[in-house]
Each structure stands twice: as structure tokens, then as C-alpha cells.
Amino acid sequence: MMKHSAERSTAKVNIQARPLPRIFVFCSSGDCSDSSDWHSFQALSEDGEFLAAHICSSHDYALHDMGVRETGLKRELYVERYSNGFDVVLVTGPPKQHAELMAAYANHVAHGKDGSPWQQERARSKTGDAG
Numbered sequence: 001m002m003k004h005s006a007e008r009s010t011a012k013v014n015i016q017a018r019p020l021p022r023i024f025v026f027c028s029s030g031d032c033s034d035s036s037d038w039h040s041f042q043a044l045s046e047d048g049e050f051l052a053a054h055i056c057s058s059h060d061y062a063l064h065d066m067g068v069r070e071t072g073l074k075r076e077l078y079v080e081r082y083s084n085g086f087d088v089v090l091v092t093g094p095p096k097q098h099a100e101l102m103a104a105y106a107n108h109v110a111h112g113k114d115g116s117p118w119q120q121e122r123a124r125s126k127t128g129d130a131g
């Protein structure tokens, strides 16, 4: 095996880019609008695990608080779940009309995992994460 193969030759080769696992962040406050009093955000992995939750007074804050932005909060929970990378997808519009989110939720139901994010977060915090 040649260890030092030419890097040049691979530069343009698209090695079957495997999409990163997605984490859907959505507002579960019904038919949400900016006039809603509260925004109850959830993060659901595409394979059906609720990873984080946050209640916020503003959609814009939630972008930060739910780690939609790379500098945001909750990202450590996502890294814990997907150490090789992930995409955070902000679901806009009614969640039930978002096909991929509904597929993720179907996975959640099918796997019978504990669906309460606050319990999961509590369990995680008990593990002594000093972060």
C-alpha cells in the first residue's frame, strides 16, 4: 500500500458524500407565530431521539438557545449524540407538514424511546458532565 498517495488527484473526487445525520429543531407551540407568548422548542434527531428542549419568548433567541447556529447552546448535547458531525435543521412552518420531521418522529414512536426531553436532560446532567 502506498501511504503517500497524491493528494492532488483526490481534490476533485467527490467521495460519495454521505449526508450528516440531521437534528430537527422545531417549535411545538401549535401554529406558531411571532405573536405567540412562548415558543416551546424541541430538538429531535432523525433517528428519533429527543435531544434537547427549550422554552423561549422569541423565535430569534431560539436560534441561539437551541444551537441552530454553530455558536449556540445545546450543541454539546448534539456532539454527544453525533460525535462525527451533524446538521441542525430549523423547521419553519407547521411541524406536522414537514415530512422529514414527521419521519423522525415516526422513528421516535417506533423505537419506543422515552420521549420527554427534560427527563433525558436530567439523566445527562446526573452523569456528571462538568461542561
Ligand SMILES: [Zn+2]
Binding pocket: 027, 028, 029, 032, 033, 036, 038, 039, 040, 059
Ligand atoms: Zn414558536
